[in-house]
Amino acid sequence: MKKNEGKKGIFSPIKTSKIPDEVYKQIVSMISSGQLKPGQKLPPEREMASDLGISRQSIREALYRAETMGLIEVRQGEGSFVLSSVLECLKSPLTVLLEEEAERIFEFLEVRKLIEGWCAEKASTEATAEDLKKMGEILAKMESIGLADEEWEKVDVEFHLSIAAATHNVIAMHIMDALKDTFNAFFRFRQVITKPDKKGLILQHHNEIFEAISQRDPLLAKRRIVGHLDFIEKKIKEDMEKMQT
Template identity: 35%
Template sequence: MDFKPIKTKKIYEEIVEQVKQMIVHGDLSPGDKLLPERELAEKLQVGRSAVREAYRSLEAIGVIEIKPGEGTFVREMGSKSMTDIISLAVLTGKNSIAELLELRKIVEVEAAALAAQRRTEEDMQMIQLALDEMENDIKKGNLGDASDIRFHYAICAAAHNSLLIKLMSSISETMKKEMFTVREKLYKTPGTPARLFEEHKNIFEAIKKGDPHKARATMFINLDNAEKGFMKG
């Protein structure tokens, strides 16, 4: 267990992040026993209360299990706990949001292509509705993060892949936080709302025409621009 000394104001979050990274990279596996609070606090050179708070947070989202009299153990990772890990990662730093944007490019670009091939009239109505809501948000000066999420989710639904829909549903809460944060930053640049709407309109038109290549390209442009815009500064 190669923990590193903590040097940050949000100490418990850093502890949580280190544990999460160890699980992701395979340094910690289900069933492994973590160090006792006092021993870990000494190793990390932090207060015991910070370790206790980190352990409680990890237990609350189902990552670890605290067994009185036995110790603290890594739990078997189910879909819910992995979703919570993604959510926690997004909340702990800029790089994690960038990683989620990368994940969305990997998933949603191909989803748009599938939607262009498989969409029904009802699917197009749902995408159109979300696009109309986005346009109204822009006219009212709102961020439009909620309508943006509905737009992208409707496209994934139009791909008619049950596993894709489950994946998007599982990270929907995380996407809400990400979308708000990203749009809040992007909107500081003049002309961004109109550009974003045009990008989404292009995606809609490509799917409506049944052009998977154009749908793939326009979705990539939208998500890539969001990623680049967020990473500036």
Template identity: 35%
Template sequence: MEIKMPRKTPRVADLVMQELEAMMLDGQLKAGEKLPPERALAERFQVSRPSIREAIQKLVAKGLVDSRQGGGNYICQNMSASFSDPLHALLEGHPEARQDLLEYRTTIEGACAWYAALRADEHDLTRLAECFTALRLAHEKDDRQDEAGADVQFHLAIAEASHNVVFYQMMKGLCAVLERSLLLNISGLYQRQDTRSRIFEQHKAIYEAICAAKPEAAKLASEQHLGFVGISLIEMQREQNRLARALLP
């Protein structure tokens, strides 16, 4: 005879912890951001303040929240550091690895753009508009560092608009790597005005396709953009190699 064990009822603190983790995953709570006060969280989740306190303690134990004496509770800044740090050294020492990064981005970001065009809500479209405006202004000012940062935020906003927490978290983890990679790439690619202008127009095509809710067009525009960057980088490397050989005694 099978003996059925009674089902264990989840603790309130565990349920609150799971809700807070979900908010971190989908970007409602961002790295470095201060958690709302216990009272506000208790009202939001309709639970007691001791349950909120216990949930936060569990998040601290998991390394997701940093509790500062007298200063409140903050989402940890370094949640993605272990993922991105090894890639910094790889990209710095091996320029060919940048092509591997672009292959990865082409696959993932094409899907992000497709889902963003399908699922973006009013908040997402507002965020995308802000990011595209920042990208356009940096492009017009010819500020390469600002343009690299705005480029990363634009692509991250697309991942967020996909409403896929895995895509978003993977892109967020790559942000520091992407910005460094873009700075390395832009310094060479943007020497030619025609290349620089084409890259901006490609970003514009992705943005407009998402705003128009055209998934296939958004995916295609994203893939074409990253494909163009990949080909341009190969050509740039060949030119650098030719110049290096010409300077040999």
């Protein structure tokens, strides 16, 4: 008799091309309904994959998303635990909107171009030597060999925030800080920025943006950061089109 034969898991089999998204929705639903309670340990990845009939990689992606949203905590060597109820989870309304209406990511990117274009332009005239040093240190960190996807995402956001900080405009800094949790929350966005063949290009873009700011060239800095976000937008569109074919 097989190990899981006759045993009914708490998850329902997945029948869709967007597997990690569906697993995540089941997790949210079970936490929302109280089937999974704060402090409760989720089944092991292997068991969840068996119950759902999918790969462990899809389970990991769904768990990572739930962790990013503050719903669960993944403890090394112990497993995944529910942190809070959905209502208690302090999740950005913007993040929720992007989850429900994926196409809104392009509107979000339009706004980012406006805000970050201005920030890059302003930073080119206002950045101090300390600001430039900070940006350089972040880029050096991004160049680290073997940087894991999760850490890469954090450092990517850190670079964009460092540009806002270099404007010395408190409002701009607060706006960017408020948006930071939404930057990479969208699954398709994270897929683009963490692909091995894209990391090199993204790092190149960042270095070019930094170079323009260091050279005190506002128009070039603005053009380069908008071009960087145009590139991200193009790749997300390509990925979404592939999913629809």
